[in-house]
Amino acid sequence: MNRFKAHIELLRPPLAPMDLAMPAASALLAVYAVGGTLPPLLPFIIATIGAYCAITSSYVYNDCCDIDVDSVAMPDRPLPAAMLSKRDAQLWSLFLFLMAAATALYLNPESFVILLLATLLITIYSAWAKRNTPFSWIFVGLSFGLVPLGVWLALEPAGLLKAGSGLHPSALILTAMIIITDWGFTNCDASRDVAGDKEKGIPTTPATYGIAATAKIVAIFWAIGVILSLALGLSANLGWLYLAAAAIAGGWLLLQNLDFVRNPTAKRGEELFYQSANYRAVLFAAIIADVLLQSGLSLGAGQGIGI
Numbered sequence: 528m529n530r531f532k533a534h535i536e537l538l539r540p541p542l543a544p545m546d547l548a549m550p551a552a553s554a555l556l557a558v559y560a561v562g563g564t565l566p567p568l569l570p571f572i573i574a575t576i577g578a579y580c581a582i583t584s585s586y587v588y589n590d591c592c593d594i595d596v597d598s599v600a601m602p603d604r605p606l607p608a609a610m611l612s613k614r615d616a617q618l619w620s621l622f623l624f625l626m627a628a629a630t631a632l633y634l635n636p637e638s639f640v641i642l643l644l645a646t647l648l649i650t651i652y653s654a655w656a657k658r659n660t661p662f663s664w665i666f667v668g669l670s671f672g673l674v675p676l677g678v679w680l681a682l683e684p685a686g687l688l689k690a691g692s693g694l695h696p697s698a699l700i701l702t703a704m705i706i707i708t709d710w711g712f713t714n715c716d717a718s719r720d721v722a723g724d725k726e727k728g729i730p731t732t733p734a735t736y737g738i739a740a741t742a743k744i745v746a747i748f749w750a751i752g753v754i755l756s757l758a759l760g761l762s763a764n765l766g767w768l769y770l771a772a773a774a775i776a777g778g779w780l781l782l783q784n785l786d787f788v789r790n791p792t793a794k795r796g797e798e799l800f801y802q803s804a805n806y807r808a809v810l811f812a813a814i815i816a817d818v819l820l821q822s823g824l825s826l827g828a829g830q831g832i833g834i
Contacts, residue, residue, distance in 0.1 A: 533610035534619055537590055538583040545804045548811035550578030553675035553701065555818040557683040560697045560763040565822050566682050570634060574681040577630025578674050581642055584623035585649040585670065591616045592653040600723030634681035636688040641677035645670045658728075661735040664713040672706030697763040704755035711748035712803050714741050715787075718796025739791040746784040749803070753777035756810060765817045772813035780806045 539546075554574045558566040565571075590597065590606050591613055598607035605611050611619075624646065631639040648670035656663035679698045684691030717724065717731040718741055724734040733741040756773045759765075780803065787799045 529610060530615075533605035534615075536605050537587045537611075537616060537619060539586050541801065542586075542804050544808040545811070546582045547575065547579055548808050548815065549675060549705070550575045550678045552811035552814035552818075553578075553678040554682050556697065556701065556763055556765075556814055557679040557695070559818045559822065560695050561683050561692060563764075563822070565818070570682060573630050574634060574638075574678050577627045577634075577681075578678050580623045580630070581627035581645065581677075582671070582674060584620050584627060585646070585653075587616055587620035587623065588650065589653045591620065592657070596720065596723045596727050596729060598723075599726050600720045631677065631681065635684050637680040637684055638677045640688070641673050641680060645673040645677065648673070657731070659730070661730045661732045664710050664717070664732065667713045668706040668709040671709040672702050672704075675705055676702045695763075697759060700755055700759045700762055704752055704759060707748050707755065708752035708803075708807070711745040711752065711784075712800065712807075714745050714748075715796050715800040715803060717741070718791075719793050719800060721793050733796070737791075738793065738796060739788075742784075742787045742791040742796070745799070746781070746788055749780060749784050753781060760817075764821075765814065766821050768820055769813045769817035772817075773810060776806050776809045776813075 551571075554566055554571050558564055590604065594606045594613065597604045602608060606613060606616055627642055628639060631642045648666045652663050652666035652670065656666050676698060679695075679701070680691075683695065683698075685694045686692065714732055718733045718738050720731070721733050721738065723729075724731050732744065753773070756777055757770065760770045760773055783799055783802050787795050
């Protein structure tokens with residue numbers, strides 16, 4: 528039972544609402560933006576689970592590369608606490624990746640290509656960039672931003688490797704939004720690990736340039752992300768529910784970023800890290816709710832015309 532719990536903990540359960548809501552929202556949004564309808568249930572479920580496996584596989588692999596750092600900053604994590612061996616975690620990461628690869632190949636070869644690219648980028652980050660450049664977060668954002676694109680292609684192919692109608696502009700806005708906001712998200716994460724990073728000589732942006740400078744950079748990324756979240760709603764013809772949620776949640780998050788700029792500490796960075804995850808979960812949940820609402824209204828109108 529302890530080993531089972533350790534495997535689950537490597538998936539970072541506090542981030543599960545965000546990590547499940549993002550692919551679910553992306554799948555719904557893809558079909559709705561292109562055709563104004565909902566996706567078939569089985570491909571929707573497969574795409575969501577596959578994307579979650581891809582995301583969590585990267586978490587586990589990163590933990591395998593960061594045992595020495597986590598032993599300082601987070602000694603209770605499964606690997607530094609010796610709840611699991613490094614080989615156990617590597618096999619767990621590989622299993623999750625293979626699950627993601629199988630679902631991607633089943634749904635659309637284009638999604639599989641995106642998965643390979645995202646995996647390459649996150650592997651470069653974990654195995655090399657994090658310990659060699661203060662700008663390693665660029666790799667993380669690019670990798671994470673490709674996840675919703677891969678999910679989108681699973682439901683609405685671009686027509687390159689599988690017949691499709693082409694890539695909708697909303698797919699590119701969604702991808703850009705996730706990439707840029709993840710740069711802020713990752714730097715918040717690095718801000719809480721400054722002590723361990725400095726001790727181990729890892730040149731993250733907070734460890735190299737200080738948390739105060741990092742907080743300002745994070746605020747810029749999130750400000751751009753909030754603007755893109757509104758542009759996404761307009762380009763995908765989402766309704767008032769999503770736009771209101773994006774505006775309110777975005778305004779709240781920007782206030783949290785302002786507080787981080789005013790109080791640039793590792794503790795505040797950690798708080799903003801989880802606040803950002805909750806913001807993303809709310810934003811994706813709003814996409815899901817709005818698409819379901821708009822599709823329901825369209826169905827009702829269609830039935831009314833038929834009557």
